[in-house]
Amino acid sequence: MRFLASRAPALGSLQRMAQQKSASPPSPDRKPQAWSRRLLNQHNVMIGFAIVCLLALVVFIIRTASRPTTVPADRPDAANAELVARGKHIYATRCASCHGSDLKGEQGWPQRRPNGVMPASPLDEGGNAWQRDDRWLFTTIKLGGQATASSGYSSAMPASGALTDAEIWAVISYIKSTWPKHIQDGQLHS
16 A cells, blocks of 8 residues: 555656646647648548539530530431421522422422423422432532433522522421421432
């Protein structure tokens, strides 16, 4: 017991020192605090990176949604509603006077007129446009009916004049969109 009694003041002072050490602010060069700071910095960097990525994604989505739909300028697309609507408008103003607003063609087709010229052909499924490939249709519209006419055939269809290639493809897209699906599928493509 004597041994414990002589050591009691020493134990008490050790306990007081431990309490003072834990109550005092930690020194800046302690490893646990440096590790904690590094972890906090890594956490902040990750949060910043995630925010930058999220902002980039938002900008990408906004820019993609605001871009106009591209209209192909080198082929028809009967499934493209914008292209078909554009073609329908051009057809109504440039083609319907001869081929009919209903695409049924000019009265009297397929009999030649007295001057030997064929009337404007139907462009619906009752005509023969669907039996031609896309390039033939394009060339006929662009250069006129005589450019693709077979020998002995006289066509009064004029060249398209001021229509651009993209507008011609839009007209063909509209015409093809009026054909039944089985005819669209069976039509030749160039």
